[in-house]
Amino acid sequence: MQTDIDPRNLIGRKAFDRKGTKIGTVDEVYLDDATGTPEWAAIRMGLFGRDAFVPLEPSELIEGTLRVPFDRALIKDAPDFGVGRHLSPEQEVQLYHHYGLDIAPPPPVDHNFGKVTRQDEP
Numbered sequence: 001m002q003t004d005i006d007p008r009n010l011i012g013r014k015a016f017d018r019k020g021t022k023i024g025t026v027d028e029v030y031l032d033d034a035t036g037t038p039e040w041a042a043i044r045m046g047l048f049g050r051d052a053f054v055p056l057e058p059s060e061l062i063e064g065t066l067r068v069p070f071d072r073a074l075i076k077d078a079p080d081f082g083v084g085r086h087l088s089p090e091q092e093v094q095l096y097h098h099y100g101l102d103i104a105p106p107p108p109v110d111h112n113f114g115k116v117t118r119q120d121e122p
Contacts, residue, residue, distance in 0.1 A: 007029035007031065007038040008029075010026045010029050010038065010041060010061070010066065011026050011027070011028065011029060012025060012026060013025070013026045013061075013064060013065055013066050014026075014065045014066070015041070015043045015054070015065065015066040015067075015068055016065055016066070016067055016068065017068055017070060017071055017072040017075065018067075018068065018069045018070060018071060019071065019072075021072050023043050023045060023052075023054075023068065023072055023075055024043045024044045024045040024046065024049065024052075025043065025044050026041050026042070026043055026044075026066055027041075027042045027043060027044040027051050027083060028041070028042040028051070028083050028084070029041055029042075029056075030042070030053075030087055038056050039055070039056055039057070039092075040053050040054065040055060040056060040087065040092075040095070041053070041054050041056055041059070041066065042083045043066075043068075043075070045075075045076060050080055051082075051083045052075050052076060052078045052080075053078055053079075053081065053087075053095050054068045054070065054075055054078070054099075055095065055096070055099055055101060057101075058101070070099060074098075074099070077098075078095065078098050078099075079091070079094050079095060079098060
């Protein structure tokens with residue numbers, strides 16, 4: 001998704017799935033803790049429905065609407081973590097797996113604790 005979009009401008013926009021079927025309305029936007037970029041949108045599905053989390057990275061803002069590249073059924077079945085709270089790293093992993101998206105692997109563990117290396121060492 002375009003990273004220069006103010007997340008506050010997403011709230012209230014209509015959201016559509018990959019087939020053009022209306023999903024609902026963007027209720028909240030969740031930012032990445034490290035970068036501050038919009039990462040997830042909570043979409044209110046129906047008047048009395050729950051909010052479903054969708055990833056913003058493969059989504060697009062087109063003509064004032066959020067286009068999500070997943071089917072409505074998959075979005076509807078996303079894990080329900082409630083809104084208004086911080087998403088834990090474990091919850092984010094569950095959501096990434098639900099949508100079949102790759103997540104960055106953790107950085108490799110450095111087992112050379114305390115070892116001093118120099119530029120000229122082989």
